[in-house]
Amino acid sequence: MPDAEKPTDLLRRMREHVDRGDPHLDPVIYDEVRRLAHGLMRKERSSHTLQATALVHEAYARLIDSEQALPEDRAHFLALVARAMRRILVDHARGRQAAKRGGDWQRVMLADLPEDGGxxxxxxxxxDQALAELADYDETKALIVELRFFAGMSVKDVAVVLGCGETFVRTEWYVARAWLKSRLPE
Amino acid sequence: MNPHDTLTHEQFDRVARAFQTIIERDLQGDEARAWIREQSADDPVIASRLLDMLAAHTGEDGVTDDDRFHAAALEAVRAEAAAADEHIDQVIPASIGPYRVIRFVASGGMSTVYEAEQEEPRRRVAIKVIRLELLTKESIRRFEAEGHLLAGLRHEGIARVYAMGRTETPAGQVPYLVLEFVDGMSITEYAEAKALGVRERIALLRRVCAAVQYAHDNGVLHRDLKPGNILVDADGNPRILDFGIARPFDETWSYAARSASGLFLGTLAYMSPEQAMQTGTPPDVRVDVYGVGAVGYELLAGRPPHEIGGLPLHEAVKRVVHHAPSSLAARHATYTGDLSAVFSKALATDRERRYSSVRQLDEDLRRYLEHEPVEARPPSALYQVRMLIRRNRTTFALLGLLLVSLIAGLTIALAQRRTAVDARAAAERTAREATRDRQAAELHAAWSALETGRIKDASELLDRTGGDATGIEWDLLRARAYGAAAIRELDGLGRDVVHFAADGGSAITRDREGVIVRVDMGMGTPRPLVSAEGGGPGSTVPRGAAYAFAAKTPGYAVLHTPDRLTIVDAERGTVVRTVEATAPVVGAVDPDDDLFVWPAGPQRIPRLVDLVRGEIVHDPRIATHTAGMRLSTVLHGRFLLADGEHRIAVVDLTDLSVTRIERVDLQAAAWPVMDKSGRYLLLPYQYPEVHELETGEVWNVGAEASSYVLDGAFSAAGTRLALLHANGEVRIWDVPSKRLVHTATDGRITIRRRPTGLSRRRSGAIAFDARSGAIHTIGGGYAVDWPTQAVSTRLNHGFGRKPYPYVYDLDWHPEGRWLASVAWDERIVIWDTWTGEALGAFDLRAALAQAPPERQPEDKRLSPNAVMWSADGQHLAVQCASGWSAVWDVWSKQLSFTGPLEGALLRLEAGGDVVLAGADGAATRVTLEQARRAHTTYMKPSFRSESPPPWALDRSLGPWPTTAWGFTWSGSKVAAGRHPVTGMAGAFRVWDTDAPDRIWEGLSSGDVLCAQLADAGRRLLLGMRAGTIQVFDTERRKRMMVIQAHRHYIMALALSPDGKTLASGSGDGWIRLWPLTPAAERSQRARLAAAQRRRLAPLVERHRRTSDSLAEALEALLRDDAIAPEDRSAAKALLLRASR
Structure with a gap:
């Protein structure tokens, strides 16, 4: 995590950007989204990172969507990015599962899309459902999980971003995790 | 999840609080269960939930932040992200033209396919649309041209084109093709499903042949035949899909891009070697002969010709290009020699050996089915001759040309003369193409050597190729070859004393068995040297023996045991001579000379042995200077002596002057290091210090390090000092500024925690490679080539100034030594690229504050776009997105201008006047005085992306309709990329100011962040978001190469005025310098020589005409004042050549 020296600048940019209704990409915001996505997609042991250009564009587009509330601080901004990412990925997973169940996937042209094991x-x-349920009870816990999973942050990162102690975050995380584990089918 | 046990909010709070306590108090097992019982006695729902959570929390993998659940979730997210990234841009339109889209089917490299429904007649169709992000005029043209061609194809074996059209999208009009929708399975699956016999499979393949041949007869190549593109419908009719639509990667050279798209690998197994190799040879029908052969091969053998699954891309390409598939007979004994021969011929690696048409392949299949002998046979004698001709095409072409010229001379027929001219042009073209192909192949080989970590192979290949190649691709590859870090395990070596040779390219050490071995950096296994006993290579030497390379005579090494000095020729493995000693030999070799020194006699008078001649040099004067001190070593013609009182003395052998240093660490005095000029002395170990001998100044070079310094090395110029620490770190100091500039480390290497006292043992060594400037280390069992740019050519703009240290722009001072960078931190930093030092900085905020309030932009954001030196190098300007600009007088550091400039800053003239590009595309020159007085308004913040391109100053090239980014111009070429998102990703445009209507719309694979023209406009370098530098040839209009620079995006590129260094600024705040020397130097020299010849030719010609003899002409020439002294030898050569 880079330290949060210039969050206000980032947020100001974003606000101005959305206010202007500027369809042009703001490189700083874009980069922040890209960095998060790439941090997320980096494998632990190798430094290999997927470029994920389409995904980043999509996340950016959802973030800049003017219907969306504007971020108030950096934590909020990151939460919005993580939220956008969660929406995209869950929507995609849902679509994929539907396609699989529908069995309507005939073999046609260009049959060499990269293998997606499924x-x-x-x-x-x-x-996502379990997380939605958790958010209904306790938004902080859900946010921590979201940042952990969909923004790829460590407990320490989360503490920095939320501006609270690491111990607090860790305890919250353990509770949330145990809760989710007990709510998910094995 | 059971919806019935949903908790109320109150219940949840109790659960959360109780569980929180379990965690805070770290309750375990029974304790925890007791606590749960206590807390939830009244509510069994809470109790059961808490127990579930407890079980989940104390699962088998213990309590950590990142447990298996977390890992599983991250893995799922990652996998989904990867999959989503593939599909996400498929925003499925509801309809395309009059067709109702049913679903997305697939996305290929160039286009997307949807299944759709047509109303009249009612039928299912497949609709193919160009991918929006690849939309250019050129791609539309190609798509539609091929569509027209395809629409003409009417064959039962080819999926039909029903219609073509254009549809309106946010990106503009997009062409589409409406194709027959084929419902079936791939040909191989069909054969398996129906359990077809061999003859039925061949019959099926013949129907494919017929369809492909039909297309060929109509002038269409498929170029991508594979089982997945040949579907068989329910009635058993094969149908070929995806015919001939422009392949996206036909003309490019980037494997990186193709592997990233994931498409290439799926296709590679069936791809002809000439396509896989990408030599640029235009594909012909033999590409499809190969394709049909590959499909047939899989039909019969059950697997593709090349099994490349799991191979890295370059290996896979190599397999396809260099290896013939194993014959069918080898795969299955049932296939006779004939059938096997047919497929071997169809799949020949060399296309000359393949069937020259699909019809011929089809004929042979027919012959096989009808039991006639097939045509395919092992290579004939004729083939061998053809190959000979092909290999020597140029020679044969010239031979033919000679014949034609003779005939022309005899008949003087104009027509034939034209033939001769044509033939000559053709021969030249062939020769040029052959050279280019060879260069491309060699560069490719070097590239793949680099990819596989064979750094030395790559650099050797490049050095070899360099004779002809002059492009910047070569320079960049070479920079990378010398820049890639290579760590090699030495299998137990490098734990004893190590000495580097003077050039840093090899080292000498002793292995575990006591054998003295030579380690060549870069590659090769260590080789044993001859031993001290003269027992031949591989003999062991005792532990007390010491060894080193002679400095001047390459390959000479010295081994010294207590009673003898042995000089060996390490190249030949022979003993050159031995020198018996009268006293125990403990001494050292001068790192700068072929001299060995040891203290002899009771007075320990230093004796010098000339290693090459074997003479003992003894200078009695030395003794007087060394009384009471013990000789420690000899360094660059200087003795170093030490006494027991922590004093050392340095005696210069040329004038016997003495410099004394007090209070030193005597351990350090055992292995001192000196720079070549004798100015600096490094005393390593625990308190490493550099002593500047002339001034007596001392500075500590270990303060921040936690580890001993084992060895150090000064760069050739003495400006950089590299230190090897015992923890494996390499630290680079800038000597003149006494600053630590870089720390490089690799976790694997630890050399030794503590050095062993005063013993003269040093188990790690470091050296600068005289050839490449890279740093080599040996120690702890590893040999490391530290990357050049990592250790010496990276400048950190973001030094201590986080968090977004983007380097936005770079500009070289016209003299080529200083580089200005401007970055997110709102500073301009001026670098001395020779030393890597930051000379100074200009603060943009401070400059802004000096502007009168009415001349400050309302929007006070400073997003600096451009930094620019004036033509005379005296002024420096910056321009921000708002249009606010500042100009400084660099040497006085005075601000010459601060305020708005209306127009994009194009050029800074000597004296500080600016040339601006206005909104109309015309350039205007504005003096600073005018700018100060002008009532300019601020530009819109999005100025950068909407500004017109900087036209050549005297001519407007017409505006570029879309957003542009990163302008560059060189020679007659102007180029710019498009904005990465709002413009089309990867698009760029090149204008030619000499021919304004010759505009090239190019497309790269990725987002272009900056552009730089090089080689007088012949080459375009693009800095990409993905951290690559792509090189395009602006004349041939194709991509030459993609250099993977690093993973951060490249936001600025600047080529130094002498063309020797490319600077790149990136998203991580580092500026990297890519040393590009030889090719640039060569072309520069060639240009200078050509200019000189042009200048001298008329003068020389005049003297030749007016003189009677050559001697007279020569004399006149040398007396001619019009010819400058430095031009005389060139003039002489010209004269001699002209007279011959």
């Missing part, structure tokens, strides 16, 4: 280590749609 099976995930964890069902994102179920996770």
């Amino acid at each position: 099976a995930r280590a964890l069902d994102l749609v179920a996770l």
Whole structure:
């Protein structure tokens, strides 16, 4: 995490950007989104990062969507990015599952899309539902989980972003995690 | 999840609080369960939930932040993200033209396919649309041209084109093709599903042949035949899809881009070698012969010709290009030699050996089915001759040309003369193409060597290729070859004393068995040297023996045991001579000379041995200077002596002057390091210090390090000092400024925690490579080539100034040594690129504050777009997105101007006047005085992306209709990229000021962030968001190369005025310098020589005409004042050549 030396600048930019209704991309905001997405997609052991250009564009577009509330601080901004990412990925997973169930996937042209195994280590749609339920009870806990999972942050990062103690975040995280684990089918 | 056990908010709060306590008090097992019982006695729902949570929390993987659940979630997110990234841009339109879209089917490299429904006649169709992000005039033209061609194809074996059209999208009009929708399975799946026999499979393949041949007869190539593109419908009729639509990667050279798209690998297994190799040879029908052969091969053998699954891309390409598929007979004994021969011929790596048409392949298949002998046979003698001709095409072409010229000379027929001219042009073209192909192949080989970490192979290949290649691709690859870090494990070596040779390219050490070995950096296994006993390579030497390379004579090494000095020729493995000693030999080799020194006799008088001649040099004067001190070592012609009182003395052997240093660490005095000029002395170890001998100044070079310094090395110029620490770190100091400039480290290397006292043992060594400037280290069992730019050519603009240290722009001082950078931190920093030092900085905020309030922009954001030196290098200007600009007089540091400039800053003239590009595209020159008085308004903040391109100053090239980004101009070319998101990703445009209507709309694979023209406009370098530098040839209009620079995006590129260094500024705040020397130097030299010849030719010609003899002409020439002394030898050569 870069330290939050210039959050206000970032937020001001974003506000101005949305106010202007500027369709042009703001490189700073874009980069922040891109950085988050890439941090998310980096494998632990290798430094390999997917470029994920389309995903980043999509997340950016959702973030800049003027219907959306403007971020008040950096934490809020990051939460919005994580939220956008969560929406995209869960929507995608949902679509994928629907397609699989529908079985309507005939073999036609250009049959060499990269292999997408389909099976995930964890069902994102179920996770999303459990997370929605948790958010209904306790938004902070849900936010921490969201930042952990959909923005790829460590407990320490989350503490920095939310501006609270690491111990607090860790405890909240453990509670939220145990809760989610107990709510998800094995 | 059971919806019935939903908790109320109150219940949830109790659960959360109780569980929080469990965590805070770290309650375990029974304790925790007791607590749960206590807390939830009244509510079994809460109790059961808490117990579930407890079980989940104390699962088998313990309590950590990142447990398996977390890992699983991250993995799922990551996988979904990867999958989503593939599909997400498929925003499915509800309809395309009159067709109702049913679903998205697939996305290829160039286009997207939807399944749709047509109303009249009611049928299912497939609709193919260009991917929006690849939309250019050129791609539309190609798509539509091919569509027209395809629409003409009417064959039962080819999916039909029903219609073509254009549809309105936010990106403009997009062409589409309406195709027959084929409902079926791939040809291989069909054959398996129906369990077809061999003859039925061949019959099926023949129908494919017929369809492909039909297309060929109509002038259409498929170029991408594979089972997935040949579907068989329910009635058993094969249908070929995806015919001939422009392939996106036909003319490019980037494997990186193709592998990133993921499309290439799926296709590679069926791709002809000439396509896989991407030599630029235009594909012909033999590409499809290969394709049909590959499909047939899989039909019969059950697997594709090349199994490349799991191979890295470059390996896979190599497999396809260099290896013939194993024969069918080898795969299955049932296939006879004939059938096997047919497919070997269809799949020949060399296309000359393939069937020259699909019809011929089809004929041979027919012959096989009808039991006739097939045509395919092993290579014939004729083939061998053809290959010979092909390999020597140029020679044969010239031979032919000679014949034609003779005939022309005899008949003097104009027509034939024209033939000769044509033939000559053709021969020249062929020769040029052959050279280019060879260069491309060699560069490709070097590139793949780099990819596989064979750095030395790559640099050797490049050095070899360099004889002809002059492009910047070569320079960049070479920069990378010398820039890639390579860590090699030495299998137990490098734990004993290590000595580098003077050029830093190899080192000498002793292995575990006591054998003295030579380690060549970069590659190769360590080789044993001859031993001290003269017992031949591989003999062991005792532990007390010391060894080193001679400095001047390459390959000579010295081994010294207590009673003998052995000089060996390490190249030949022979003993050159031995010198018996009268006293125990403990000494050292001068790192700068072929001299060995040891203290001899009771007075320990230093004796010098000339290693090459074997003479002992003894200078009695030295003794007087060394009384009471013990000789420690010899360094660059200087003795270093030490006594027990922590004093050392440095005696210069040329004038016997003595410099004394007090209070030193004697351990350090055992292995001192000196720069070549003898100005600086490094005393390493625990308290590493550099002593400047002339001034007596001392500075500590270990203050921030936690580890001993084992060895150090000064760069050739003495401006950089590299230190090897015992923890494996390499630290680079800038000597003149006494600053630490870089720390490089690799976690694997630890050399030794503590050095062993005063013993003369040093188990790690460091050296600068005289050839490449890279740094080599050996120690702890590893040999490392530290990357050049990592250790010496990275400048950190963002030094201590986080968090967004984007380097926005760079500009070289006209003299080529200083570089100005402007970055997010709102400073301009001026760098000395020779030393890597920051000379000074200009603060943009301070300059803004000096502007009168009415001349300050309302929007006070400073997003600096451009930094620019004046033509005379005296002034420096910056312009921000708002239009606010500042100009400084660099040497007085005075602000010459602060305020708005209306127009994009194009050029800064000597004296500080500015040239601005106005909104109309015309350039205007404005003096600073005018600018100060002008009533200018501020530009819109989005100025940068909407500004017109900087036209050549005297002519407008017409505005570019879309957003532009990163202008560059060189020679007659002007280029710019388009805005990465709002413009089309990856698009760029090149204008030619000599031919305004020759505009090239190019497309790169990725987002262009900056552009730089090089080689007088012949090459365009693009800095990409992905951290690559793409190189395009603006004349041939194709991409030459993609250099993977690093992972951060490249936001600025600047080529130094002498063309020797490319500076790149990136999103991580670093400025990297890419040393590009030889090719640039060569072309520069060639240009200068050509200019000189042009200048001298008329003078030389005059003397030749007016003189009677050559001697007279020569004399006149040398007396001619019009010819400058430095031009005389060139003039002489010209004269001699002209007279011959």
